[in-house]
Structure formats: structure tokens, C-alpha cells
Amino acid sequence: MPLLDVQDLTKLFALKGGLFQKQTNYVHAVEDVSFQIEKGESFGLAGESGCGKTTCGKLLVRLIDPTEGHIYFKGEDIAYLKGSALKEFRKNVQMIFQDPYESLNPRFSIMDTIAEPLIIQDIGTPEEREELVANALKTVDLNPPEDFIFRFPHELSGGQRQRIAVARALVINPEFIVADEPMSMLDVSIRAGVMNLLLELKERFNLTLVFVTHDLAVARYMCNRVAIMYVGKMVELAETEELIGNPYHPYTKALLSAVPVPDPKEKRERIELRGRVPTPINPAPGCRFAPRCEYAKDICAQQDPVLTEVESGHWIACFQRG
Amino acid sequence: MEEQKPRTKWEARIQQWKKSWEMYKENKIGLVGIGLLVFFFVFAVLGFVMPHIDPIYHPMTGFDPFIVSKSPPSITHLLGTDFWGRDIMSQLMSGAQIAFLIGLTAAVVAVAIGTTVGLVSGYYGGTTDTLLMRTVDIVLTLPFLPLIIVVSAAVGKQSIWVLVLIIALLSWGGISRVIRSQTLSLKQRPFVEAARVAGATDARIIFRHIGPNVLPLSFLYMSFLVLGAILTEAGVSYLGLGDPTRVSWGIMLQWCRTTGSTFTWYWMLPPGLCITLMTLSFYLIGRAVDEIVNPRLRKR
Ligand SMILES: Nc1ncnc2c1ncn2[C@@H]1O[C@H](COP(=O)(O)OP(=O)(O)O)[C@@H](O)[C@H]1O
Ligand code: SF4
Ligand SMILES: [Mg+2]
Numbered sequence: 001m002p003l004l005d006v007q008d009l010t011k012l013f014a015l016k017g018g019l020f021q022k023q024t025n026y027v028h029a030v031e032d033v034s035f036q037i038e039k040g041e042s043f044g045l046a047g048e049s050g051c052g053k054t055t056c057g058k059l060l061v062r063l064i065d066p067t068e069g070h071i072y073f074k075g076e077d078i079a080y081l082k083g084s085a086l087k088e089f090r091k092n093v094q095m096i097f098q099d100p101y102e103s104l105n106p107r108f109s110i111m112d113t114i115a116e117p118l119i120i121q122d123i124g125t126p127e128e129r130e131e132l133v134a135n136a137l138k139t140v141d142l143n144p145p146e147d148f149i150f151r152f153p154h155e156l157s158g159g160q161r162q163r164i165a166v167a168r169a170l171v172i173n174p175e176f177i178v179a180d181e182p183m184s185m186l187d188v189s190i191r192a193g194v195m196n197l198l199l200e201l202k203e204r205f206n207l208t209l210v211f212v213t214h215d216l217a218v219a220r221y222m223c224n225r226v227a228i229m230y231v232g233k234m235v236e237l238a239e240t241e242e243l244i245g246n247p248y249h250p251y252t253k254a255l256l257s258a259v260p261v262p263d264p265k266e267k268r269e270r271i272e273l274r275g276r277v278p279t280p281i282n283p284a285p286g287c288r289f290a291p292r293c294e295y296a297k298d299i300c301a302q303q304d305p306v307l308t309e310v311e312s313g314h315w316i317a318c319f320q321r322g
Numbered sequence: 323m324e325e326q327k328p329r330t331k332w333e334a335r336i337q338q339w340k341k342s343w344e345m346y347k348e349n350k351i352g353l354v355g356i357g358l359l360v361f362f363f364v365f366a367v368l369g370f371v372m373p374h375i376d377p378i379y380h381p382m383t384g385f386d387p388f389i390v391s392k393s394p395p396s397i398t399h400l401l402g403t404d405f406w407g408r409d410i411m412s413q414l415m416s417g418a419q420i421a422f423l424i425g426l427t428a429a430v431v432a433v434a435i436g437t438t439v440g441l442v443s444g445y446y447g448g449t450t451d452t453l454l455m456r457t458v459d460i461v462l463t464l465p466f467l468p469l470i471i472v473v474s475a476a477v478g479k480q481s482i483w484v485l486v487l488i489i490a491l492l493s494w495g496g497i498s499r500v501i502r503s504q505t506l507s508l509k510q511r512p513f514v515e516a517a518r519v520a521g522a523t524d525a526r527i528i529f530r531h532i533g534p535n536v537l538p539l540s541f542l543y544m545s546f547l548v549l550g551a552i553l554t555e556a557g558v559s560y561l562g563l564g565d566p567t568r569v570s571w572g573i574m575l576q577w578c579r580t581t582g583s584t585f586t587w588y589w590m591l592p593p594g595l596c597i598t599l600m601t602l603s604f605y606l607i608g609r610a611v612d613e614i615v616n617p618r619l620r621k622r
Contacts, residue, residue, distance in 0.1 A: 061519050090521040103512040107534035109334055117520035147327050150334035168516065 001075055002036035003176065003208050004060065009033045009069035009079075011055050015281065028280045029055040031232040032069070034307060037176075042202060042209040044223030044240065046216055048255075048277060051229040053212045054098075057178040060210060061093045062086060091121055094169035096179040100161035100186075104153040110137075110164055111149045117172045136167040140197060159190040163197070170201065176208035183218065195222060216256065220244055225313075228252050231288040232280045234307055238314040248316045251289045287318070295320045345614050352610025358603035362418050362596075369415025381416035381569040384408050392581075394588050402588040404574075405581040414592055417571035421600055424482060424555045424570075428489040429547035436494035437540045440501025441528050445509055455502070462495040466554070470563050482565040485558060489551045497543040501536050508532045538615040545608035549601045556597050571597050 013027040030052040037043045045053045058064045060071060062078065071079040078089050094117070097103035104113055114133045118124055124132060130149075137145035140163040153161055162182055169177050179198065183191040199222065202209050211222050219226045220240050227237040228249065236249040247253045257271040275292045278284075286301040287293070293300065297319060305317040328334035346352055372379035378386045378398075386399070389407035393399065401410040443454040469488055474480045508514065509532060517531050558564050559572025562580075566573065571593035578590050 058515075063515055063519055087521040090519065093519065095516070095519045097512040097516065099512060103516055105513040105517075105531055105535070108513075109331070111331065116517065116522075120517075120521045120526070146329060150328040150331060152334075152338070165516075172520075 003039040003041075003074060004037040005070075005072035005075075006033060006035050006037075006060070007070040007072070009056070009059055009071065010067045011052075011059055011064065012067045025281050028232045028283050030059065032304070033229075033232075033234045034069075035227060035234065035237060037208060037210065039175075039208055040202075040206050041225065042199075042211055042223045044219040044226035045210065045212045045229060046214065046219045046226050047229035049214055050231075050277065050280070052232045052280070053214070053229055054180050056229070057095065057180050057210055057212050060176075061095045061178050062089065063095065087121075091172060092175045094172070094174040094177045096162075096165050096169050096177060096182045098181045098184055100158055100165050100182075101153075103165050104161055106153055109150050109152055110156075113153070113164060114168045114171050117168060121172055123172065132171055133167075136171040137164075139170060139201065140164070140167045142167070158186050159194060162186060162194055166194075166197065166201070170205070173205070174207070176210065178210040178212065180212045181214065184214075198222070216244065228255065231278055231283060233288050233304075233317065235289065235318070236314075236316045237307065242314055246314075248310060248314070248321070249289075249318050250293050250295055250320065342614065346610055349610040349613060351606050352613075355603045355606030355608075355610060358599055359607065362600050362603065363422070365415055366418035366422055369412065369419050372409075372412050372415060379409050379412040381408065381413040382567075384412060392583060392586055392589060401592055404577060404589055405583060410574075410589060410592060413569045413574055414571070414596055416569040417574060417593060417596060418600070420482065420555070420568055420570035421552045421596075424486055424489070425548035425552045425600075425604070428486045428493070428551040429544045431486070431490035432494040432547050433497060433540050433544045435490070436497030436543070437501050437533075437536065439494065440498040441505050441532060441536065443498065444502040444505025445524065445528050445532065447506075451502075454498070458495040458498055461492060464492055466492060467558075467561075467563070470558060474563065480563060480565050482555075482568055482570075485555055485565065486551075489554050493547055493550060497540065497547070500539060500543065504536050504539055505532055508535055538611070542608060542611045542615050545604045545611060549604040549608070552597065552601055552604075 009030060010028075010032055011030040013029055015025040015027060033056060035043075045056055047053055055064070059066050062081065066079050069079060070077050073089065073092065078086075081089055108116070111130070111133055114136055115129045118129045118132060123129070133149060134145040137143075137148055142148045142160065142163055148156070148160075148164075153164070156164065165182070182198070183194055186194060195218070198209065201207065209222075211219070213219050213222070216226075223240050225238065226240045226243050227234050228243070228251065229235065230251050236243060236247065236252045243252065244256060247256055254271040254273045258273070273292055274294075278288065278291060284301075286303060287296070287305050290296045290300040299319050303319075305319050307315050307317040309315050310321055328337050369381070373381075373384065378384045386403060386407045386409070389399075389403050391407065392405050393403045393407070395402045399409050399411065401414070403409055404413065439454050439458070443451045466488070469492070470484070473484050473488060477484055509527075514527055514531055517527050522531065555564065555570060556572035556575070559570055560575045560579070562576055564570060564573050564576070574593040575590070578584060578586065578593075583589055
């Protein structure tokens with residue numbers, strides 16, 4: 001049984017219409033997305049900005065409520081949990097946010113910040129919590145913990161802050177963590193440090209990681225498998241090396257040709273993408289990529305291509321099939 | 323200077339306070355405000371001591387047996403006496419006590435209501451927000467003087483607590499709007515999402531996570547509310563709607579007026595000056611806090 005089994009997950013955001021607008025518009029941030037994540041895996045969600053990666057990650061940790069679909073966590077559907085059952089589920093999950101300058105409460109000392117999940121989940125006495133916080137700080141290489149425990153976020157660097165955020169995520173021993181582009185706001189020079197830390201902790205605690213990124217080079221470094229999203233849809237899913245070395249979907253191909261992912265095998269021909277990314281507001285039926293796709297056929301504008309397994313472990317949503 | 327790393331929660335807290343004070347100290351205007359405030363505080367405390375030195379220094383019952391009418395400054399009465407031969411300096415001290423009492427209690431109550439309403443309104447939005455903000459609209463249009471008269475009549479006496487209550491109930495509206503808009507932006511911040519992922523309840527998010535972030539703003543508004551409350555009490559008392567059983571600066575001015583002594587400088591001037599300086603003190607403190615709370619104004 002996979003740790004997470006996501007079925008037809010959909011999130012629509014209602015846009016409030018103007019005074020005279022009768023019909024409400026919907027942002028199709030995530031639509032009919034299905035995938036499974038195994039325990040201990042590092043699963044990448046990749047794609048351009050606005051394709052729904054963050055929304056998808058927030059749905060998995062139940063930070064926002066799904067519009068439709070199911071999320072089975074160890075076989076139990078957690079998509080619509082409420083109240084104490086939801087709180088119980090929250091012991092298993094954590095999220096690391098994009099911007100460590102925004103994700104730490106400026107009025108909380110580091111102690112307050114990291115102890116907060118423990119307090120909320122009613123774990124330990126104050127003394128035990130202080131111990132757990134100190135350990136969490138050691139785990140993220142903030143040594144000695146006494147130098148940090150009673151400081152405030154504004155006294156720390158971006159990299160240190162992101163380590164605090166990691167420590168906060170780890171302190172309750174979650175089963176899986178969603179990390180939403182945790183490096184993108186950091187200085188290039190310290191990104192590798194945070195990436196390696198995450199990988200090391202994932203091994204050490206047998207964590208399952210959902211790693212959101214727009215950078216395929218980062219995904220390649222961090223993830224066992226990667227899913228490519230385009231305007232709310234999942235268009236391709238495969239083992240990372242397979243996806244980068246042997247992409248099927250026209251969008252993935254274009255994406256890979258545009259970003260400098262070093263490919264040892266061959267020099268890729270650059271594919272120019274025509275047109276712009278369409279808006280996810282009330283999208284037209286059919287394949288989201290059709291207006292820009294050089295292989296588009298009639299059927300592409302009429303039917304939604306479904307994510308299907310074309311080779312073992314390699315899934316694509318396209319009528320063209322490779 | 324290498325900074326000490328705090329080893330306990332309290333050391334950390336004290337260090338934060340020290341830092342805020344360092345920042346505040348930069349502001350000369352703010353220091354003048356604090357200076358004035360300290361002066362009035364000492365003045366108010368002295369007010370409790372004076373009647374014990376000599377009963378003639380009691381602000382209300384200290385009739386000097388040798389003086390039967392107003393008298394200009396003298397050795398026994400440094401600022402002179404009022405119409406009934408009571409020491410003006412002692413009355414000023416009593417006035418300072420009343421000003422602190424009214425200003426602080428009314429402001430604390432108003433800030434507590436305003437901050438809570440703003441937090442709840444901004445956090446929940448929707449119907450809750452609409453209802454609370456309509457209430458604010460109504461509160462902001464309530465007329466002050468008629469309300470004082472009606473409530474005083476209902477209670478059966480003119481009391482300082484009626485004043486405090488009405489000042490507080492009429493002045494939380496503005497602050498709740500400010501806190502609400504601050505909350506609207508704070509609740510979108512990822513640190514709130516982080517709390518939610520951990521399972522924090524709405525109440526915890528409102529009061530533990532968002533609350534402390536709006537508190538500096540509440541404190542800023544509090545200094546202006548104290549100022550407003552002191553002025554209001556003075557105005558109301560001057561009109562004869564104050565508490566006649568306590569000697570406040572406004573009451574002093576009213577006595578001055580009703581005995582036809584408006585041009586007796588040594589009686590009229592001191593309470594007026596006290597009102598001005600004490601409100602000025604809170605205004606200056608408010609301005610200085612404003613510069614810390616709103617970093618855009620902060621000097622580099
Ligand atoms: N709370 C929201 N209300 C309305 N639209 C939203 C909201 N959050 C995200 N969106 C929209 O959903 C789409 C996907 O957003 P997001 O998941 O943040 O993308 P990504 O993380 O891949 O950049 C975007 O078009 C974004 O504007
Ligand atoms: S389904 Fe059609 S339009 Fe969409 S990517 Fe495949 S070929 Fe292109
Ligand atoms: Mg994002």
C-alpha cells in the first residue's frame with residue numbers, strides 16, 4: 001500500500017465576481033490529479049510558476065480543503081477530515097514553506113517557534129519540550145542549540161531561518177513533509193547546504209518527501225520521481241532520470257529543452273514554445289497544452305487526455321503517446 | 323560590542339525590551355514625552371502624601387483656617403488657594419491622579435475591545451466581519467454628551483466610572499478598524515499557515531500568532547486614546563457633567579468658571595497647563611512609538 005494515494009484531486013478557487021457579474025469564475029488550480037507516493041520516497045512536483053504545485057502540496061497537508069477527489073493516507077481518506085480527526089492526522093505531516101522570512105512568526109523566539117507543534121499536539125512537559133527543541137536544532141546543524149534557542153528570527157540569516165523551519169517540521173516526527181521550493185528564496189551559495197540537509201534527514205528519519213520546485217535541475221538532485229504539472233493538470237510522471245532522459249509529453253520536452261539540465265547522453269535540440277501559458281480561470285475543454293502543441297490533433301481540443309502508463313512506471317497524459 | 327547570547331527565556335525577553343528601549347531612546351521627542359510622564363507620575367504620587375503632612379493640603383476638605391477666599395501664591399500655598407481657601411497645588415496633584423486613572427483605564431478597556439474586535443473581524447471575515455464593522459459604524463456615530471447625561475441620570479449620580487465606561491465604549495471603533503486591516507494581511511502570511519498545519523485552533527492563531535504582531539499598533543493607539551480620554555474628562559467636567567466628588571483638572575476649571583474667577587491667573591492657568599502638558603506627553607510618546615512601529619518613518 002502506498003503511503004499516499006491521491007485520486008482525482010481537484011481544487012477550484014472561486015473568484016468573487018463584480019457587482020453585476022452573475023456567474024462566478026473558478027481558478028482551476030489543481031484538476032483531476034492522481035498519483036501514489038511510497039513510504040521513504042522523495043516525490044517531485046515540478047512545472048512553471050502558477051501551474052498548481054503549491055496548491056497541490058497544501059492539499060496534501062490539508063492546509064486547504066479539496067473541491068473534489070480523495071487523499072488516502074495509509075488507506076484512510078483524509079481529504080475531508082474535520083475536528084479532532086484532522087488534528088490527529090496533522091501529527092503525521094508538516095510543511096516547509098518557500099520564504100523563511102515569512103514562515104517564521106517575527107514575535108516568536110526560536111524556542112516558541114519550534115515548540116509550537118509540540119504544544120498544539122500536547123506532547124511532553126515544558127522541560128521535555130525544551131530538550132526536544134534543542135535536539136531538533138542539533139539535527140539541522142544549528143550548533144550549539146543554546147546559541148539559537150532564545151533568539152528571534154530577525155537576528156538570523158536566511159539559511160539559518162530555513163533550518164529553523166526544517167527543525168519545526170521535524171520536531172513532531174512526521175511521516176511526510178511537503179517542502180515548497182524551500183531553496184528558491186535563499187542565496188545560491190547556501191542552497192546546496194539546505195538540499196543536502198533535507199536529503200540526509202530524509203534518510204535518517206525514513207521520511208517521505210514531497211518536493212515542490214520549478215527547477216528541474218533541483219528536482220533531479222532531490223527526487224526519486226518527478227511529476228510535471230501544466231495549468232493544474234499532471235501531464236507526465238516518471239522516475240527522475242527516466243523523465244529527464246526520455247520525456248514523452250510535448251510540454252515536458254519543451255520544458256527540458258528550455259532549461260539547462262546537463263544531459264550526458266546527447267545535446268538536446270531546443271524547442272521553442274509558441275504562445276503563452278493559458279490562465280487556469282475557466283479553462284477550455286481538452287488538453288490544456290493544445291493551443292501551443294505542435295502535435296495537436298482534433299481530439300486534443302475535445303477530450304481531456306488521461307494520465308496513463310505508457311511504459312512501466314512512466315505515465316503521460318497525451319493523445320500523441322511519445 | 324559583542325552581544326550576549328541569551329541563555330534563558332527571561333534573558334531573551336529582557337534583551338528584547340532593552341533593544342526596543344535603545345531604539346526609543348534615539349528619539350529625543352519621545353524622551354521629552356517620557357520625562358513629562360515621569361514628572362506627572364511623581365506629582366500624582368505626591369498627591370497621596372501631602373494630606374498626611376498637613377490636612378490643609380487635602381484637595382477637597384483642606385480648608386486653610388487662615389484663608390477664607392482665593393489667595394495668590396504664598397509660602398504655605400505655593401500656587402495659591404481657590405475660592406474656598408484650598409491649596410491649588412494639592413488639587414493639581416489630585417488632578418494628575420484622576421487623569422492617570424481615567425486616561426489609563428478608559429484606554430486599556432477601549433484598546434482591549436478594539437483589538438479583539440479587529441482581530442476577530444479580520445480573521446473570520448464574512449458575516450462576522452460585516453456585523454462587527456456595522457457595529458463599529460454605529461459606535462462611531464454615537465453622540466457623547468447626551469449619552470453621558472442619560473447614563474448619569476440612569477445611574478443616579480455623576481461618577482468618574484460612568485465617564486470611563488462611556489469614553490471606553492465610544493472610542494474602540496477606530497482602533498478596531500486599524501487592527502482589522504492589519505489582521506487581514508497577517509492572516510495570509512505563511513507563519514499562520516505553519517501554525518495551521520501543526521493543528522492550531524482559530525482562537526490560538528488569533529490570539530497567540532496574530533495578536534502579538536498587532537500589539538505594537540494597539541499600544542501606539544493606546545497613547546492617543548489616553549490623551550483623548552484626559553481631554554474628554556476635562557471638557558465634560560468643565561461643562562459641569564463630571565464627578566463633583568473628586569478634584570480633577572476639569573473640575574478645577576469648572577469651579578474657577580462658576581465662581582467668576584476666569585481671569586484669576588494663578589487658579590485658571592495651572593490646570594489648563596497640566597492638561598496641555600500631560601496630553602502633550604502622551605502625544606509625544608505616541609509619535610515616538612509610531613516611528614518604531616511603522617518602520618517607513620524610521621531613520622536609518
Ligand atoms: N487562494 C487562492 N485564490 C485564488 N486563486 C489562487 C489561490 N491560490 C492559488 N491560486 C491560483 O491557482 C493557480 C496555482 O497556484 P499555485 O499553486 O500557487 O502555483 P505554483 O505554486 O505552481 O506557482 C494560480 O493561477 C494561482 O493564481
Ligand atoms: S494531448 Fe494533444 S495537444 Fe495535448 S500535448 Fe498531447 S498532442 Fe499535444
Ligand atoms: Mg508555488
